[in-house]
Amino acid sequence: xxxxxxxxxSFATGLGATEMxxxxxxxxxxxFSALGLLHRSWSPENVFGxxxxxxxxxxxxxxxxxxxxxxxxxxxxxxxxxxxAASYPRLTEFGEAIIAHQEDFSSYNPIDRWWxxxxxxxxxxxxxxxxxxxx
Numbered sequence: 001x002x003x004x005x006x007x008x009x010s011f012a013t014g015l016g017a018t019e020m021x022x023x024x025x026x027x028x029x030x031x032f033s034a035l036g037l038l039h040r041s042w043s044p045e046n047v048f049g050x051x052x053x054x055x056x057x058x059x060x061x062x063x064x065x066x067x068x069x070x071x072x073x074x075x076x077x078x079x080x081x082x083x084x085a086a087s088y089p090r091l092t093e094f095g096e097a098i099i100a101h102q103e104d105f106s107s108y109n110p111i112d113r114w115w116x117x118x119x120x121x122x123x124x125x126x127x128x129x130x131x132x133x134x135x
Contacts, residue, residue, distance in 0.1 A: 003017070003045050003046075003047050004047055004116070005128055006047075006128065007047055007048075007115060008115060008120075008126055008127060008128040009105075009106060009111070009120070009125055009126070009127050009128070010127060010128060011127045011128070012101045012104070013098050013101060013103070013104060013105060014098075014104040014105040014106030014107065014111070014125075014127075015060075015098065015105050015106075016056075018046070018047065018048055018053060018056055019056050019059070019060060019105075020098075020099075022037065022053070022056065022057055022060065022068075023060065023067060023068070023091060023095055023098060023099050024099060025037045025040055026068060026089050026090065026091050026095070027091055027095075027096070027099060030090065031088060032088070033084065033085050033086070033087060033088055034054070034057060034071065034084035034085075034087040034088070034089055035081065035084045035085040035087075037089070038050060038053055038054070038084070051080065054080060054084060057071065057084075057089070058071070059113075060095070060105075061089070062109075063108070063109035063110060064108060064109060065092075065094050065105075065108035065109055066092055066094070066095075066109075067091065067092055067094055067095035067098055067105060068089045068090070068091060068092065068095055069089065069090050069091075069092050070087065070088055070089050070090045071087045071089045072084075072086050072087040094108070106122055106125055110122060111125055
C-alpha cells in the first residue's frame with residue numbers, strides 16, 4: 001500500500017516514485033538504452049509493469065518543459081521493445097533541477113492521469129510528502 005501511495009506526485013517535485021527513479025537512473029546510467037534502464041529499475045516492489053513504466057517515461061519527455069530528451073518518438077508501427085531499445089534518453093536541465101528538488105514538474109507541464117479512482121490534473125493534484133496532501 002505504501003508503494004502505491006508513493007506513486008502520487010511528490011510535494012517537492014510533482015512526480016511519483018517511479019518517475020523520480022527513472023530520472024535518477026537516466027542521470028546515473030548516461031548512455032544506456034531506455035530498455036536497459038527498465039531492466040535496471042525493476043524490483044519486486046514495482047507498482048507498474050513494463051508498458052506502464054514506458055508510458056511514464058514518455059510523459060517525462062512530453063509537454064512544454066520535458067525532463068527527458070533523446071527518446072525515440074514513434075514514427076511507424078515499430079514494437080515498443082524496438083523503439084525503447086533504440087532510445088538513449090538524457091536529462092534536460094529541467095530534469096536535473098527536478099532531481100535536485102529545485103523544480104516541480106507539474107508547474108510547467110500538464111498533468112492528466114488516473115491514480116486509483118482519482119483523476120489527477122493540475123487543478124486536482126493530490127500529493128504525498130510524507131503525508132497525503134489534498135489539492
